[in-house]
Amino acid sequence: RKEVEQDPGPFNVPEGATVAFNCTYSNSASQSFFWYRQDCRKEPKLLMSVYSSGNEDGRFTAQLNRASQYISLLIRDSKLSDSATYLCVVNIENYGGSQGNLIFGKGTKLSVKP
C-alpha cells in the first residue's frame, strides 16, 4: 500500500529553536522526494526537493535514507513565519507510463512562538 507517515505534531517551539521532522514511506519504488509547506487553507508550496546525498537551503536541511525509507527535515533558527504544516511527499514514477503522481503525508504542524 502506498503510504507516507508523519508525526502529526503539533510541535510548539520558541523562536530560534531547531526542530526536526521525520517521515517514512512504504513504497520502495518511490523515486522523488519533497517537503512542501502548507499554511492554513492554502495550497501546498514546494519547500525543497530531497536528494540522496542530503541537501541544504539556508536554514533548512533535508536528508533521505533509501535503505530505511526515511526522510527528514531540519529547521534551524526557527522564525515565527515558519509556522505552518510541513508535508512529506513522495513521487512514484514507474516506467509503465505513470506521470509521477504525488503521494502526501498528513503533515506535521509547527507552531513557532515568540
Place this chain on the structure above:
Amino acid sequence: EPEVTQTPSHQVTQMGQEVILRCVPISNHLYFYWYRQILGQKVEFLVSFYNNEISEKSEIFDDQFSVERPDGSNFTLKIRSTKLEDSAMYFCASRDRGPEQFFGPGTRLTVL
C-alpha cells in the same frame, strides 16, 4: 514568477448539480494534475493529464469526474452530479519535465 491560477476561489452548489473548476497551469508546463483535500485530511491525487489525455486516475476519480484542456491555456475539472462528500479544496498542479509540481491556490467546493 509564473504561477498556477484557479477560479473560482470558492464555489457553493446544491447536491446533484454540475460544477466546473478551472485552472490555468504555468504556460510552458506539460503535465497537469488535480488533487483534492477534504478538511482536516491529507492531499489526495485525483488525475494526471499529459499530451491531451488522461495518463492516470485514482479510485476517487469515478464516472462523475472528467477533465478537459479545451484550449492552449485552460485545464478544467468537471463534477457531473455533486455529492455532499465532494466538498473539499481542489488543487490544480503542473510541472515541466522535472518532478517538482507547482500548485494553484485551490477552489473550495461546498456542496449543500
